[in-house]
Amino acid sequence: MHDRLDHHRMNEDALLAAALHALPASPPGADAWPALAARIRRRQAVRKTIGFVLPAALAAGIALAFAWPHVRFHAPAPVRVARTNDSATGHVAASITKLQASSRQWQAWVGDLDRNGAPLDDQQLARAVSLQDQIGMVDLQISASRDTATLSELWQQRVALLQQLGLLHLQPYMVAEQAKPGHAPTIAM
Helix, strand or coil, X not given: CHHHHXXXXXXXXXXXXXXXXXXXXXCCCCCCHHHXXXXXXXXXXXXXXXXXXXXXXXXXXHHHHHHHHHCCCCCCCCCCCCXXXXXXXXXXXXXXXXXXXXXXXHHHXXXXXXXXXXXXXXXXXXHHHHHHHHHHHHXXXXXXXXXXXXXXXXXXXXXXXXXXXXXXHHHHHHHHHHHCCCCCCCCCC
């Protein structure tokens, strides 16, 4: 009985081998490694990005949570619109030209202080950003305005804001001057 089982198994193996040899030859499939390697590289890049961005975002959120109570927002002063007659228009136009020149001088001075001056602390920096935002709003209003009286007031506001920004940059120096014994600081404008 044992021989008969082995003989039967050999017949099945021979039949299977014959059936496999009868199959048509097929070319091997495309190599899957390049696609798999590209997928692995993409996943590693995503993990690196998440590994950097997530802690950075968390740190920024914590810093913002601590700094938020100390940030002061100041609304820009409302713009008053004044009506003028034609005889005063020439005087206002000349005034605007002087204000524009003054604004350029103040802008250059503030820019120089910003580049070469003492660093600002966190409260001064927040105030400086607020003043710069207000100057930007005034600049937008200047670009949209066509009325000479309104333009004159806007240029006056711009100069005043630039003066405030310049004084903000000078505060560290004024504190240092006050620290000297027997010296009274003077500010000339």
